[in-house]
Amino acid sequence: MEHLQLFLMVDERLYICRSLSRNTFKLQLKPAIGVGSAFEGWSPRKDDAVYRLLIPLKPPRGHVFHLELGTAEEMSARNCSVHVELECTCLRERLVGDMLCFLHHPEEELRKNQGPSLLGTLCTGPYLDMEKTTRWFQILVKTAWVYLPCSRHCRLTVLPSRHSCKLRLTNASQSTLLMEIIFGVEQDDSNTFLNIE
Known part of the structure; x- marks a missing residue:
């Protein structure tokens, strides 16, 4: 199987990931953007290529992101920290009725009827x-x-990583594709887009 076909399988899997996270209070995933030499066509050798994808993250309903930029040196690497805050969704609660406001309902009621906010799952303070986000x-x-038909004849290996998701796809003829997904x-x-520390 050609690398393009393997890449298309990864793209299909990422679409399923976006669908699975869409109606949750976890992060919302936007379509991936190919970055780096493998996508620009100047990778030294096709066999050594690591396909890097940037997945933009959006806050779930009831949450807001505030970027905290570091020093000039950190900014040159386009890194930042993401401060997460809750926002009032009482109007949405009254009009749409698809969620409770995290700010104005008791924690016990939220836990019983809706589940925790992003602050209670993928945040530290x-x-x-990023370690929790990567594991998630x-x-x-x-x-x-498991939802993809190709999973029956291709093997997915999630490689150890703490701040990005590294994947290896191997088909029946042992052709492999290495991917690194950054957020x-x-x-x-x-x-x-700024990388998240």
Whole structure:
């Protein structure tokens, strides 16, 4: 199987991941963006190519992201921390009725009827925790994989990583595709994405 076919399988799996996370209070995944030499056509050798994808993250309903930029040196690497805050959704609760407001309902009622906020699952304190986020995404990828017909004749291996999701896809003829999925947040609706620390 050609690398393009393997890549299309990964793209299909990421679509399933977006669907699985869509109506939750976990992160919302936007379509992946190919980055780096393998996508720009100048990778030294096709067999050594690692396909890197940036997945933009959006906050779930009832949450807001605030980017905290570091020093000038950290900014040159386009890294940032993501401060997560809850926002009032009482109007949405009254009009749409699809969620309870995290700010104005007791924690016990939220736990019983809706589940925890992003702050209670993928954050450490008020900050998005990349290790927790990576583990969550790795589980999501494995869950999505079983929905694909190609999973019967291709093997997915999630490689150890703490701040990105590294995947190896191997088909029956032992052709492999290495992918690294990194996470980013858009800065001020600018189409500029910053890596999350």
